[in-house]
Amino acid sequence: MAARRAATIASRQAASGCSRRCSAASPRHADGGTRLRILHVTPTYLPAVRYGGTIHAVHGLAKAQAALGHAVEVYTTNVDGPGVTPTPLGARVDLDGVGVTYFATGLGRRIYRSPAMGVALRRHAADFDILHLHSVYLWPPLAAARIARRHGAPYVLSPHGMLVASLVRAKSALIKSAWIALFERRTIREAAALHLASWREADDLRAFRFDLPPLAVIGHGVDAADLRAEQNITGDVAAAIAGGPFVLAFGRIDWKKNLAALIEAVALTPDLRCVIAGNDEHGRAAELARLCARLGVSARVTIIARQIGEPDRSALYRACACLALVSLNENFGNVALEAMSHGRPVVVSHTAGVAEAVAAERAGVVVTPEAGSIARGLAIIASDVRAAAEMGGRGRAAVERRWNWTAVAAEMVAHYEDVLQQSSMRGVP
Known part of the structure; x- marks a missing residue:
């Protein structure tokens, strides 16, 4: 690179x-x-x-x-x-x-x-x-x-x-x-x-x-992450966090973000929870909710379809097990850097520009934007907590040094x- x-x-x-x-x-x-x-x-x-x-x-x-x-x-x-x-x-x-x-x-x-x-x-x-x-x-x-x-x-x-x-x-x-x-x-x-x-x-x-x-x-x-415990987070975010470890998909709820494939990956990965959070301008959250129901994962996927500001944003990064950015195309992918700045590993599609940095820094797993590949990437993170923590640490150090x-x-x-x-x-x- x-x-x-x-x-x-x-x-x-x-x-x-x-x-x-x-x-x-x-x-x-x-x-x-x-x-x-x-x-x-x-x-x-x-x-x-x-x-x-x-x-x-x-x-x-x-x-x-x-x-x-x-x-x-x-x-x-x-x-x-x-x-x-x-x-x-x-x-x-x-x-x-x-x-x-x-x-x-x-x-x-x-x-x-x-x-x-x-x-x-x-x-x-x-x-x-x-x-x-x-x-x-x-x-x-x-x-x-x-x-x-x-x-x-x-x-x-x-x-x-x-x-x-x-x-x-x-x-x-x-x-x-x-x-x-x-x-x-x-x-x-x-x-x-x-x-x-x-x-x-x-x-x-x-x-x-x-x-x-x-x-x-x-x-x-990205700006340096504030790693202090967040106060006054909203009820829907607090409830999502209280449900236990989860994969976070953060950003606009848009067709380009490939969230349907992420939900299909959740269906392929038993016991995995996912929180999808971001603004929904085109009514796609309802489509995703119907997909969750059809796949039987509604209880494991939480969709927060609104603008996410502080302190909710930082609270979600702090609480997640990893971030999933599996877009069909991203010129970069700022949310991956934000997650890395909070010490979280990332699962990112090779079609996102930031995948280059993730691979070079060994800060997560690079996948293809298909459900099977995404599921395998998420399983790698979930199966080895120590390795995931090391990925997160390397990502944070990379952000502090270069990004x-x-x-x-x-x-x-x-x-x-x-x-x-x-x-x-x-x-x-």
């Missing part, structure tokens, strides 16, 4: 300093380093946690970059499912050292179209050294890419696992294919670089045969500096 990372992408330039654009315009740290002005553009943001790992990944990165001394801002919408977040509009709000500006959407809410954000981007895009755009198929990163290009501001694009050919074919194929042809190919081609969270995501992207800019494979991070947000943010900033240097050498972003 280290060798592959060394081959990354926009290879690091040994030359000193940042780009002309960066060094000429940005203030400097007391230690002589450059203080970058970074703008993240993302369709949704905290407190809209219903959207899963991407929300936490973007904020974790932005917060850590700000803690390193960079000037970090976020442009986003106030969309939160069918409603909106209780945040002021058009005014900069400080969130963990990050300046966040929320904008209302207009006509085209489904793609998060925000005329007010467009105005702000046109006014201020040139004020930043670099823009980091998150997501595809949606208006905010598209608008930001076009405006950045016009203003001569380089941008990095993070697709967050949305550019996977098999997933495009499986859901909204015609709409997504048309969007790619009309807009996304250009957005990708004109990016200064693409940020991908894993080599798995890079391989998925190459299948499209796009004209690609330099790629940078940099994983996500903390400070390390990830520093790596991303170094990549930005490479991008700026290359843009400077070309004379255009």
